[in-house]
Amino acid sequence: MAGIRLIPRLDIKGPNLIKGIHLEGLRVVGDPHAFALDYYRQGADELVFMDIVASLYQRNNLTEIIKRAADQIFVPITVGGGIRSLDDVRTMLHSGADKVAINTAAVARPELITEVSQRFGSQCMVLSVEAKRKPGGGWEAFTDNGREHTGLEVADWAERAVALGAGEIMLTSVDQEGTRKGFDIDLLRAVAARVQVPIIASGGYGRPSDLMEAAATGASGIAIADALHWKRTTLPELKTQAREGGLEVRP
Amino acid sequence: MNSPAVTVIDYGIGNLLNVVRALQRCGATVTVVEQASQVGALPDRLVLPGVGAFAGGMAEMRQRGFDELVPRFAQSGNPLLGICVGAQMLLEFGEEFGEHAGLGLIPGRVQPVPAQTPAGGRHRIPHIGWSALVRPLERPTWSETPLSRFPQGQAAYFVHSFAPVPVNEAHRLADTYYDGVRICAAVGRDNVWGCQFHPERSGEPGLDVLKSFLDL
Numbered sequence: 335m336a337g338i339r340l341i342p343r344l345d346i347k348g349p350n351l352i353k354g355i356h357l358e359g360l361r362v363v364g365d366p367h368a369f370a371l372d373y374y375r376q377g378a379d380e381l382v383f384m385d386i387v388a389s390l391y392q393r394n395n396l397t398e399i400i401k402r403a404a405d406q407i408f409v410p411i412t413v414g415g416g417i418r419s420l421d422d423v424r425t426m427l428h429s430g431a432d433k434v435a436i437n438t439a440a441v442a443r444p445e446l447i448t449e450v451s452q453r454f455g456s457q458c459m460v461l462s463v464e465a466k467r468k469p470g471g472g473w474e475a476f477t478d479n480g481r482e483h484t485g486l487e488v489a490d491w492a493e494r495a496v497a498l499g500a501g502e503i504m505l506t507s508v509d510q511e512g513t514r515k516g517f518d519i520d521l522l523r524a525v526a527a528r529v530q531v532p533i534i535a536s537g538g539y540g541r542p543s544d545l546m547e548a549a550a551t552g553a554s555g556i557a558i559a560d561a562l563h564w565k566r567t568t569l570p571e572l573k574t575q576a577r578e579g580g581l582e583v584r585p
Numbered sequence: 586m587n588s589p590a591v592t593v594i595d596y597g598i599g600n601l602l603n604v605v606r607a608l609q610r611c612g613a614t615v616t617v618v619e620q621a622s623q624v625g626a627l628p629d630r631l632v633l634p635g636v637g638a639f640a641g642g643m644a645e646m647r648q649r650g651f652d653e654l655v656p657r658f659a660q661s662g663n664p665l666l667g668i669c670v671g672a673q674m675l676l677e678f679g680e681e682f683g684e685h686a687g688l689g690l691i692p693g694r695v696q697p698v699p700a701q702t703p704a705g706g707r708h709r710i711p712h713i714g715w716s717a718l719v720r721p722l723e724r725p726t727w728s729e730t731p732l733s734r735f736p737q738g739q740a741a742y743f744v745h746s747f748a749p750v751p752v753n754e755a756h757r758l759a760d761t762y763y764d765g766v767r768i769c770a771a772v773g774r775d776n777v778w779g780c781q782f783h784p785e786r787s788g789e790p791g792l793d794v795l796k797s798f799l800d801l
Contacts (some may be wrong), residue, residue, distance in 0.1 A: 339714050377788070379715055379742075408607055410742060410786050427600040432786065454600070455637045457711060457744045501711060530700075532713045554714055584715040584740035 338549050338581045339379040340572055343536060343557040344370060345386045346415070348395055353560045355512035357386065357464070357479040363563045370403050373562065376569035379584060380410040382504070382534075382557060384435065384462075386479055388416025397429045404430020412504070414462050423450055427458070435462040435504050438477040441484050441491075444498055451499030460534075461500040463488055465521055466508045473521055480508035488521065493528045503533045504557065510538030512560060517548045526552035542575035549581050588614045589799040592628035594655075594671075595619045596635075596645040604634040604668060607785035611795045621650030627661050630799065635670030639679030639695055639747065642670050643687060652688065659690050664801040665777050666731060669745060672772060672779025676749050690777045693751035702764040715740035718759040718770050718782070730758060731778050731801070732771065734793040741770070741782035741791060748781050776801075 344351050344366050351366040363369070370381055381403070385396045396413055403411060413426045414435030423434050440447050440461060451459040464480050465473040465488045473488040484491075492503055505525055507518035517538045526533055534555035535548040548556050561567050573583045591613045595601055605615050618624055633655065635642055646652045659665055667675045676687045679695040687695065700710050717740045720727060727733050735741075743761070749769045751757055758773035761782075772779040784794035 374788070404603065404606060408603075408610070408785060408792055409788050410744075410783075428602060430603060430606070432600070432603065457636060457713070458600075502713065530707070530709055531711070532709050552709070554709060584717075585738070 338545065338576060338583055339534075339555040340569060340576070340583065341380045341382055341534060341555050341557045342370075342373040342378050342562050342569070343382045343384065343559045345384050345559065346396060346399060347385075347387050349399075351563065352386070353512065353563055356508055357511055360386075366399050367402050369563065371406055373569060374407045374409060377573065377584070378409060378569055380412065380555070381407065382412045382414070382435065385415025397425060400426065400429040400431055412460055414460070414504075419446075420449055420453055423454060423458070427454065433458050433460050433502070435460040437462040437464060440495065441475065441477055441486065444494065447495055447498040447500050451501065456499050456501030459500050460502045460504050461492065461495040462504045462506070463492060464506050464508050465518070467518070467521075473524070476508060489524050489528045492525045496529045496531050500531065502531055503529065504536055505533055505553075506557075507537040511536070513538055514540035514561070516540055516544045519547055519551055522548060522551035522553050542572070542579065545572065545576050546579040546581060588612055589630065590614050590616070590628065591630045591632055591799070592616045592618055592624065593632045593634065594651055596642060596649055596651060600636065601634045604632065604785045607792060607795055608632065608799075611792055611799055613799055619649065621654040624654060627658055627663065629663055631655070631658050631663070631665045633665070633667040633671035633674065635668060635672075635674065637670055639670060639673055639681040639687070640683065640685040642674055643679070643685055646674065655688055656690060659777050662776050664798060666798050667779035668785070669781060669783060672781055673747060673749055675772065675777060675779045676751070679747070681747050691749070691751055691756050691772050691774050691779070692753060693749060693756070695747050696750050698746055698748055698763065698768060699766050702766055704765065706764075708764045708766075711744055711746040712763050712768070713744045714742070715787075716743050716761040716763060716770070716782075718761055721754065721757045721760050723754045724758060727758070729801070730773055731780070731784075731794050731798040732759060733797045733800075735790055735797075739790045741780075741784070741787040743770075743782045745781060749779065
């Protein structure tokens with residue numbers, strides 16, 4: 335079987351790596367380049383950089399950070415935040431990204447998904463979804479770090495986005511994000527049942543058993559942020575724990 | 586120290602900057618060409634990268650005269666390395682979006698990664714992620730190939746829905762298994778090499794593949 339991918343997620347605000355809870359209450363962690371390089375050397379399978387204020391201010395600070403990273407990091411890099419057009423995608427790829435994660439602009443104009451996948455390949459087009467549990471059941475997709483309602487049911491939206499050309503889904507549970515209480519397993523299962531493309535589980539990693547539970551839903555990538563940023567664990571330790579739990583991870 | 590010279594083909598599809606950066610990191614002097622007419626004397630080494638679809642790639646290759654240059658280069662005996670779709674184009678035919686002719690340097694076809702596993706279940710396509718490279722029976726050794734430094738069982742990064750299926754088992758340089766489905770991970774015939782995985786995205790073991798290619 336393909337290994338589970340362990341993917342450090344670096345949320346960026348301006349020049350800083352930051353971390354919050356429920357995508358809010360942000361604290362500065364440090365220099366994103368130093369963290370990214372450290373994660374690469376520890377054996378990260380991929381890296382995700384998200385400019386978390388870009389879609390609020392409609393700009394993107396990530397280009398310079400990505401360029402620096404790409405000179406020294408030779409695993410796949412996904413970049414998200416504020417990407418609205420084919421030109422934005424091209425800029426990110428030319429900076430060193432392999433894939434782009436798009437949320438807000440894809441909700442506003444779903445054809446963008448098709449345009450990106452036709453121009454750059456569906457492997458490049460990651461749909462980023464911010465999901466919140468609905469009181470009556472199910473999940474609603476949000477934009478702008480869980481602030482803006484879209485009215486879209488997450489599983490429906492994911493299925494539609496895949497039909498439009500999304501090659502991968504990064505599925506963030508806003509409810510679980512930053513809580514260390516585990517991934518939203520029901521959410522992962524609900525989306526995995528509706529799409530065939532790979533899913534990256536994001537939001538909530540707290541303990542090693544969370545890896546095994548997320549993988550059992552069919553998610554093939556696992557994004558981890560604060561547990562790594564605050565050095566509660568390391569990638570070699572996570573890999574050992576995943577292997578002990580029966581998952582295949584790369585050496 | 587001598588810096589090995591590599592010519593990288595840009596046929597206008599996808600992003601080859603990371604391939605260029607990785608080759609440079611391995612000490613190569615890289616020249617990127619967008620038209621076959623830009624290539625004067627036959628280069629020392631040629632790299633054919635690629636993401637995107639087989640048919641679109643081949644159409645652009647023909648448009649730019651590379652469909653003639655690459656086979657001529659292969660005849661010279663100098664090392665050629667295709668990556669991902671670049672590796673797929675080394676074969677005779679591709680089946681993505683209908684049947685399309687490839688460069689025909691390695692007998693065989695490019696076919697979809699089977700969605701059904703031997704266990705009878707379905708797995709996710711595209712195949713994205715790290716997967717171990719194993720030596721096929723017909724390849725007793727990887728020495729004097731781009732995998733000469735690659736430890737058996739070490740993983741490489743894949744992102745693909747199609748894969749080469751060489752007619753001749755001896756042209757399989759490496760296999761990988763995706764939920765038990767055997768996939769050709771690399772091809773090799775004389776001086777013509779192809780990696781279905783992305784050496785430029787496979788960390789330090791991937792860079793070693795490029796270094797070994799530069800040593801050939």
